[in-house]
Amino acid sequence: MAKKITDKITQDKLSGFVYQIFDITKKESNFIAVIAVLTFICGAVSPYPDIAMWVGFALAGYSAIANDSIQTIGTFIASNSQRPWWLLWLFIGIIFLITVTHSWLRYDGDVSSQILLSKGFSEAPQSFSFLQLSAPIILLILTRMRMPVSTTFLLLSVFSTDGSAIFSVLQKSFSGYLLAFAMAIVVWFVVGAFVKKYFVGKPSNWWIPLQWIISGALWAAWIMQDAANIAIFLPRSLSLGQFIAFCSFIFLGLGLLFYLKGDKIQGIVNEKSGITDVRAATIVDFIYALLLFYFKSLSNIPMSTTWVFIGLLGGRELAISLTKKRRKKKIKSTKDSFQMVGRDLAYATIGLIVSMILAITINENVRKELLTFVFGQ
Numbered sequence: 001m002a003k004k005i006t007d008k009i010t011q012d013k014l015s016g017f018v019y020q021i022f023d024i025t026k027k028e029s030n031f032i033a034v035i036a037v038l039t040f041i042c043g044a045v046s047p048y049p050d051i052a053m054w055v056g057f058a059l060a061g062y063s064a065i066a067n068d069s070i071q072t073i074g075t076f077i078a079s080n081s082q083r084p085w086w087l088l089w090l091f092i093g094i095i096f097l098i099t100v101t102h103s104w105l106r107y108d109g110d111v112s113s114q115i116l117l118s119k120g121f122s123e124a125p126q127s128f129s130f131l132q133l134s135a136p137i138i139l140l141i142l143t144r145m146r147m148p149v150s151t152t153f154l155l156l157s158v159f160s161t162d163g164s165a166i167f168s169v170l171q172k173s174f175s176g177y178l179l180a181f182a183m184a185i186v187v188w189f190v191v192g193a194f195v196k197k198y199f200v201g202k203p204s205n206w207w208i209p210l211q212w213i214i215s216g217a218l219w220a221a222w223i224m225q226d227a228a229n230i231a232i233f234l235p236r237s238l239s240l241g242q243f244i245a246f247c248s249f250i251f252l253g254l255g256l257l258f259y260l261k262g263d264k265i266q267g268i269v270n271e272k273s274g275i276t277d278v279r280a281a282t283i284v285d286f287i288y289a290l291l292l293f294y295f296k297s298l299s300n301i302p303m304s305t306t307w308v309f310i311g312l313l314g315g316r317e318l319a320i321s322l323t324k325k326r327r328k329k330k331i332k333s334t335k336d337s338f339q340m341v342g343r344d345l346a347y348a349t350i351g352l353i354v355s356m357i358l359a360i361t362i363n364e365n366v367r368k369e370l371l372t373f374v375f376g377q
Contacts, residue, residue: 031144035137042133052128056233058249059136064151064229065253066143072222072288072305075281076215077261089258093251095216099223100247109237111246115228116236118300120165121156124235131362132158138358142351149351150304151229157359159232163369165301166359172295173304177311180291184315187287189322203278211282218285221292225305288312310348314341 038059045051073092080088103113110117125132135158142149152169160166230250231238238246291308317340359366 028144035141038137038140039134042137043130046128046130046133049125049127052133053125053233053235054245056128056133056136057230057246059133059140060151060155060233061230061250062253062256063136063139063143064155064226065250065257066140072218072285072309073215073257075284076211076219077258079211079278079281081261085258085261086255089255091212091216092219092258093254095219096223096250096254097247099220100227100250103224103227104238104243109235109239109243111231111238111243112228113224113296114300115225115302116231118165118302119168120160120162121228121232121302122236123161125159125233128233129362131358135355135358138354139351142354150306150348150355151226152302152304152306153352153355154358155229155355156232156302157355157366158362160359160363160366163363163366166356166366167369168301169303172299172301173307176291176295176303176305176308180288180308180311181315183287183291184312185319187283188316188319191283207278207282211278211285214282214285214289218289218292221289221296222305224296225292225303228302284312284316304348306348306351310341310344314344317341 041055042059045055073088076092077088100111104111107114107117116122135155139149139151139154150173152173156169157166231246234242234246288309291312292305295303295308318338321336
């Protein structure tokens with residue numbers, strides 16, 4: 001009798017799991033169809049470098065905008081949700097155009113603010129494998145699952161010509177996470193009492209222009225770091241026609257992102273305590289901008305802005321739970337905050353593992369460097 005009950009429970013669990021998978025597949029049928037078409041296109045164009053580089057760029061452009069840029073404009077979208085999407089788009093889009101135009105003019109056609117001129121990334125790809133082109137598709141899938149994945153690891157690592165360059169990126173990114181996490185905790189411990197006392201009621205009108213100024217500066221700092229993730233498929237020096245194509249696609253992609261109000265990944269930002277308050281959003285953006293400008297001034301080595309971002313929000317969330325009394329369900333417990341920090345870190349780690357697997361599979365140089373590092377041969 002007990003065996004029959006156990007078998008029945010197991011069968012019910014299995015049926016429930018199968019139904020859940022079927023339900024997800026049904027809901028995401030359009031997305032799955034798009035992924036299948038994009039995968040086929042990548043396979044078809046990979047033997048033709050002149051076509052493949054633009055297909056890879058387009059996929060990287062949209063996937064990076066959908067996942068990574070939400071770090072910088074996510075709080076901007078969340079705290080300005082009552083404003084027309086096209087107004088927010090024009091503001092952010094114009095800053096993008098100004099930033100990349102400055103880089104293109106100053107650095108002889110380079111739109112990455114010299115990030116792609118650093119060791120291991122200075123050589124533009126002359127040919128493309130299927131896995132290199134499909135890396136942005138993997139990023140799209142992980143984004144759909146609301147994972148804050150590092151586009152720097154996922155997109156740049158598959159093109160690195162020097163294994164040591166990847167280790168430099170890892171070191172700089174992990175340093176960014178730890179510094180952001182610690183800085184967020186310290187800042188929110190210091191300003192916690194001030195926030196509790198003065199951040200009540202409706203924000204003063206002057207907070208709005210202040211937030212827009214800081215959000216614009218943050219967005220420009222992010223472009224200086226992460227434009228490399230999009231331009232990695234293209235020549236290191238873009239002609240005028242290539243530059244116009246680059247700018248037009250990203251500008252229109254930003255419009256789609258704002259129209260969709262951040263899409264799936266925006267939930268990572270919205271779930272954080274009080275982040276839709278323009279005052280809290282402004283403080284988060286200010287600290288984040290300082291960190292990005294600081295790391296950009298240190299060196300032109302690429303770094304994962306995603307790891308800095310989740311470190312910043314995680315430290316802030318933990319500090320809030322430690323300094324404020326819980327007000328029913330409005331403030332998360334310390335345990336809940338630790339779980340949120342751990343989950344975001346786990347998702348980012350999954351992206352790191354996937355990117356390293358791709359890099360090892362594609363790049364012989366990376367594979368040799370890793371074997372030497374592990375086995376000392």
